[in-house]
Amino acid sequence: MSRPDLNLLLALDALLDEGSVIGAARRMNLSSPAMSRTLSRIRDALGDPVFVQVGRKLIPTPKALALREQVRMAVEQAAQVFSSNAEIDLRSLERRFNVRATDEFVSMHLGHLLGIMATDMPRAMLRFSPEEDDVDEEALRNGRIDLFISGSRKMGPEIRVQSLFTTTYVSVARANHPVFDDEITPERLARWEHINVSRRGKSVGPVDAALEEQGLRRHVALVVPNPYTALFALQDSDLLLILPKNLASSALAAGLRIRLFELPVPLETVLLTQAWHPRLENDPAHQWLRRTIHALCNGNAAQTARQAK
Numbered sequence: 001m002s003r004p005d006l007n008l009l010l011a012l013d014a015l016l017d018e019g020s021v022i023g024a025a026r027r028m029n030l031s032s033p034a035m036s037r038t039l040s041r042i043r044d045a046l047g048d049p050v051f052v053q054v055g056r057k058l059i060p061t062p063k064a065l066a067l068r069e070q071v072r073m074a075v076e077q078a079a080q081v082f083s084s085n086a087e088i089d090l091r092s093l094e095r096r097f098n099v100r101a102t103d104e105f106v107s108m109h110l111g112h113l114l115g116i117m118a119t120d121m122p123r124a125m126l127r128f129s130p131e132e133d134d135v136d137e138e139a140l141r142n143g144r145i146d147l148f149i150s151g152s153r154k155m156g157p158e159i160r161v162q163s164l165f166t167t168t169y170v171s172v173a174r175a176n177h178p179v180f181d182d183e184i185t186p187e188r189l190a191r192w193e194h195i196n197v198s199r200r201g202k203s204v205g206p207v208d209a210a211l212e213e214q215g216l217r218r219h220v221a222l223v224v225p226n227p228y229t230a231l232f233a234l235q236d237s238d239l240l241l242i243l244p245k246n247l248a249s250s251a252l253a254a255g256l257r258i259r260l261f262e263l264p265v266p267l268e269t270v271l272l273t274q275a276w277h278p279r280l281e282n283d284p285a286h287q288w289l290r291r292t293i294h295a296l297c298n299g300n301a302a303q304t305a306r307q308a309k
Helices: 006-018 021-027 032-046 062-083 103-120 136-141 186-191 206-212 227-233 245-253 284-297 301-308
Strands: 051-054 057-060 095-101 124-128 147-151 160-167 169-174 194-197 220-224 240-244 258-261 270-276
Touching (some): 006 021, 006 032, 006 062, 021 032, 057 062, 103 124, 103 227, 136 147, 147 284, 169 245, 194 227, 220 227, 227 240, 227 245, 240 245, 245 258
Parallel strands (some): 194 220, 194 240
Antiparallel strands (some): 051 057, 147 270
16 A cells, blocks of 8 residues: 655645635645646545535535544644754744633733734634534544633543633623612522523523522523623613623723623632643644733733743
């Protein structure tokens, strides 16, 4: 059996990422006809069309989609082999990171992270992946995501985890909501209809357990996948919304017509962490990303920026 041409792996990775022959050719410094010939060789090697033409776009076949993450992991691992003994120039490194993160992290730190990245790793790209039905640690294992930022949860024994910051929760209502006309008790909190934020469409959260301990139950009238939709939905309604305090404070500072109030039922403080698979432990680019995020979350962004130069 002849050895496979590993150049085809690089070409397939570029095609899957770019979604076009022209884009993949540009990335690999080839002409479009040369990339088209390479695509024909990939099809022969895999025994699959790999892509089908729909208008001006190439649409990957089911087999190509199934191979996407495996191909990406193989290319990145090969790059690490050849760069293991050389100093990495982050400023010239082309790298994409698939990240799954809480909305709180995005609202508080994403702008600062992008600013530092523009200086220290300007050719890198962040791709934020939505939360799906897959198990988060499995997504880390199979390379679907490179970094997972979330509330602390149990992970597989090999997954690396680092604490970032803690958060508490508050309730949010429109500025002139009648809930503010009297003392806000657990009974009055449960009286009003609520919005629940859940990327997976869940209608219950920690506050429901806290209310249940007092014999109360709230009615969730609306479930949305992100807090930004929720914040705008309550502007002209009597709905209530429970959010991480920092995220709610950012919305208030942005000028939304909202008012925050402390919850009349106790909720536990939540620890946010970042998690990654050990295959990325010693990858310089991934180390930079983790170090920068940790510094941002702990107020040391300026120091991190100086150290990276």
